[in-house]
Amino acid sequence: MKTKKFLLPEKEIPTHWYNVVADMQNKPQRLIHPQTKEPLKPEDLYPLFAEELARQEFNETDRWIEIPEEVRDKYKIYRPSPLVRAYGLEKALDTPAHIYFKNESVSPVGSHKLNSALPQVYYNKIDGTTNLTTETGAGQWGTALAFAGKAFGLEIAVYMVKISYEQKPYRRSLMQTWGAQVIASPSMSTKSGRKVLTERPNYQGSLGTAISEAIELAMQTPNCKYALGSVLNHVSLHQTIIGLEAEKQMEMAEEYPDIIIGCFGGGSNFSGISFPFLRHVIKGEKSMRFIAAEPASCPKLTRGKFRYDFGDEAGFTPLIPMYTLGHNFSPANIHAGGLRYHGAGSIVSQLKKENLIEAVAIPQLETFEAGVLFARTEGIIPAPESTHAIAAAIREANRAKEEGKPKVILFNLSGHGLVDMSAYDQYLAGDLKNYEIPEGEIEKNLQEE
Template identity: 70%
Template structure:
């Protein structure tokens, strides 16, 4: 039995997989927030690079990966597929558990899979500066490195609570030359309006998006980039699942269950979409599970409505499962999962019953993360611990039922810059956050009025 399954550099995928081509029910179109008409490519050109807009709207099944991007992928790709034998033994489960180790990238997470092509397409178009938001800092770090590679200036709006909780991620971004700003800030109209209402606002991804989009829209030499949610981001991340397909074949097994933690959908899409293709096209009886925080449960308790992708209302209206763009998530340590909505593709797949969802309390995730660290040697990022908690649930269920299951999950990143979070867990200073139906209703009841 192989513990670690590796591929050669020439086996890095040459194309990304676009699941929209195989979906029976395509995602509903985004709407122009001013006219409520279907969004056109021209509407997006002041914000995004043109080739990224084409990918966002594409229904082609396969999209070529530029050779320059593929060469840069070689820095760390292909990533290992690892059999979690230590975790299996600790759980006493008959399940075979595999994880795709995306923590080996230069920035420690999967986010670089999309940061490099996004920086590449902007550079190719002649753009000089980029803006973006970041939660826990994985995306900000990834885009900082990618911007450094392609000699682009970068301004990162980092959610204030993460800016304070995770100073080392801010330092990583600054090391690669990015200007990092705690959001909400006084630099933008969006930030000032929010601070006027709540001077102690700890921030959210929706607020940070508003600030980054505003700054990009003001300057013709600047474009905005996003690390999750959008179709082209999910597209780029499919290198994870495409490599995993080959590696599972080498292992001589096929997954019964595929799991990814869920914030906006980037790593979840990356690990699951290539396998979901087998379910849609070939009728494979595979279960796909998104693991989200119980304190930010957009897929499990949100509404499927058109909503803004940001807090202020600068973005297009997106058809998605959402807690409402005014939703202020609890200050959990899984900062990358504190987003109010889900991507349009994942939302449609959820609506059609093609994926499942589990909402995990914070304490359970850190318990899972500590067990994984003690059995597999890797301290996982707080985001990744959500996937691990779901894997443990499913492995124990297989033990109770006495059946052998093959479980595959994405280890989206390591937690070596998240040790403050582990310290709070280990010292008993961490708690779960209970979200009431009334709290959700406050930010979702008015969504129907947006269109």
């Protein structure tokens, strides 16, 4: 009988995260202080982030960073996650490619986001923080932080992008079940939210706006810090547990990936699946392709510009060297809410700049077509974000068929879509459409910076 799932025992949960920056020949450019315009130092972030997280953000020398035992203990709830051979999908595509996926949907919150939420809450707890604020797009990150907050005893407030707040009520319910306060963004509870609503009363929100609101609340609340679910280096670091497990599991399968794929919003799950494998390419030991699959409606890697930009709309965050569409970019109201972000993290941006990774932009209808095919062949209904990775994997599997070359493809199934069924309802009813941004609109938005 052929093996479908490759499972690691709990004792194989990695003891360390992998810091790719230590192996990069050209390090990412430093973050810039928004007021002084000087390179940021770890202590500049202490008012907003836990001190250990700030140190991790700037760590360019330590290749391996130890995972605290308390965090590894919580990881046991759902880790190690399975590596799965997609035999059904391969058969449907009639491809010579071998397709594997890392199933991060098995976490209690249904996505990979818990990999960073748990350590972030833990480090804040040992600093004496009692409250955390954050933003969430589709709700995966907010859900993860709500669960982690309850696990370690911190109070959580989540600004949820308004369009997702309305489209995905059950993600809101999950957060509230785990004790978090959830506010639709933009809101009237912050100065930045009120400014947006005054200028655009019907605005459906963006991650940039939600970040501004969460940071503003954190800065004004005693004993409160802020947590971010993507983009920053320490988030990518925590997510490398995905690829580290996957590397061991690929050895169990007696294969090694030629192509590694992750959907792309700010970079957390793409970094998680790819960075541990990328270290072998950087060292000249292996040859692989790494593909970031982003929405055609929010194409920062494929059509954005590499420059310093704010991570939020109001300009509270440090200036980040990133591929960006401009921090004032208003994304289309697609269902892959977690990917509706204007910029890419500094590490991924540097890797893209050096052509160590690739990027593809995929239309919404193609992603849902891929998601339905995956559900019908593998039994798992994927999150709208994850369907971008599936669509890219299908493209590569079809290319392998056309070329008559067997390829080993690994993608990250970043989460399930069981609370995203309204999106599938609209797709199956024929009510969804593609969104393509005119080049002039991108240029205009970047000129307004």
